[in-house]
Amino acid sequence: MSELKNDRMLRALAREPVDCTPVWMMRQAGRYLPEYRQTRGQAGDFMSLCRNAELACEVTLQPLARYPLDAAILFSDILTIPDAMGLGLYFEVGEGPKFRKTIRNANDVADLPVPKADTDLDYVMNAVRTIRSALGGSVPLIGFSGSPWTLATYMVEGGGSKDFRATKRLMMAEPEVMHGLLDKLADSVIDYLNAQIRAGAQIVQIFDTWGGVLTPHAYEAFSLAYMRKILAGLIKEHDGRRVPAIIFTKNGGQWLEVMADSGADALGLDWTTNIGRARSRVGDKVVLQGNMDPTTLYAPDDVIRAEVATILKDFGAGSGHVFNLGHGIPLDVDPAKAKVFIDAVHELSAQYHG
């Protein structure tokens, strides 16, 4: 494997000194880019794009051609595992992801297979290898998975949800069934992320999009516990390098202390948390990733730059910060605004973090 030309993100994740703060964006390969919309049009539907290694690689690299980003992230979906379990993922126009089958009881859980990532999800591993090769060591490649809790919400609801009534009903009425599902998912995610690492992912992130809908103790029992299990089961080093793991619980800002004790190298923060206060709460246990409100990219350039400066200043001096948006970049953002954001991070970080 070639040497990394830009190792800022790996250095920041190891809390080593960096010349400037690394930055990437969730959904950086996405609909806000006209070139993405064009490739997507070619591919047909969203999952066809994910399943085609060459096209997945193409869209992964598109934002890197435009912006001096410090990492690439595998183009894929968080719901590949339940799909490989046989639930039948599909996307309806104008709506979110849906499953043809749902999980509602102990039998449904017992019948679920644990997919073998290298074979059942070989299209993902092909994409990882293709992207890693195309990157040629320019920046590291981030692999990812949904968290067990987050995957479970889609599997029980049969898609997205506003209030997660079916999921919570199962959790409240039959907690042992929910634990059975989550445990199977944790095993699947371990195998899936380790396969991504062996295929070339140099950093992994677990997206816990819906952990924030739980009480503090239910979060620990039903979401964090399974992320802990995954973190304990991940390959720690590959090709002579640490493979850092980031966990991101949206709306998890109240639980950073327990998240920092999970075994993760870094915590992703959404924009509802002040990053300086977050740092004082977690100390040196973990690196922090985040956390500008993505909709700041609707603002005039000077406001974007000022907001970047505020976050850098709030974090304070020292390494251990990976800049990011607090969630995915909105699909209707002007691509020029992303450049203003990324440049601001690179230009302003030395003065605040130095």
Place this chain on the structure above:
Amino acid sequence: MSELKNDRMLRALAREPVDCTPVWMMRQAGRYLPEYRQTRGQAGDFMSLCRNAELACEVTLQPLARYPLDAAILFSDILTIPDAMGLGLYFEVGEGPKFRKTIRNANDVADLPVPKADTDLDYVMNAVRTIRSALGGSVPLIGFSGSPWTLATYMVEGGGSKDFRATKRLMMAEPEVMHGLLDKLADSVIDYLNAQIRAGAQIVQIFDTWGGVLTPHAYEAFSLAYMRKILAGLIKEHDGRRVPAIIFTKNGGQWLEVMADSGADALGLDWTTNIGRARSRVGDKVVLQGNMDPTTLYAPDDVIRAEVATILKDFGAGSGHVFNLGHGIPLDVDPAKAKVFIDAVHELSAQYHG
């Protein structure tokens, strides 16, 4: 006006001793009750039910006939003010509220009238008077309004939203227009809540359902600032009694300190915050209302009772707690479970709060 037979809630809101902890539920008059569904069927659509004082009174009293609740809450909608501003509120079957007109620019804001509550919203005041009279002093009546920020999100989006892109775009790109809208809404809410108080509401609550989608500083500037303005403009005493004000920002658990300095008597907590830690953060500045996860009502009775005990224990000794669910009671809860919950609060509270 008749004396209050059950003044537990007013006593708890004044941090005076109570024989047991008062409890009510958001959406306690709602679809989980078969008798509500019957009255609703008679009335036709949701707003027709709100506009009919006799039927609104009937559904307000329904949960009180079933359960020993310590307060009634006016049956109405949070979007009555924008409707009175001329936006044309309607409900589509299976979907949330919608507006025929949306607010997108400075002209739209300039054209908005500030409704006169006593005339433009007389149907609400009629409902308040009718309910108050029917209660006959059994329990206090809670009046309410949406917060300016929350009302603004519906007015800009034209209904509910997942990501509030239009609202955030307006806030980010033209903050002065958003402030103009919020200021007009704050004036409207002051007049609206004061009219409710004069009509008979003995407690008021401001529902800030969507304040939690903001950054900490945007929350203070775009949501809390306008709730402060409202709190400063409310009638403090009526009929010789303090009229306490409760503010409830869903997903606001990270900002309790600034909320406690807003002038509110009490803060509503959703279930993502540990109430004991919340209390240690706000001290004696405010009473706390909350905070059981509403979906706990899907659990077996012993689990509901144990969860009530945990929250009572976490709050600790002393008055200043109003028990509630952290959000509205789900529409598919068995009504018998609500009784288990309410009885548990009354039976168990003395041993933990005494």
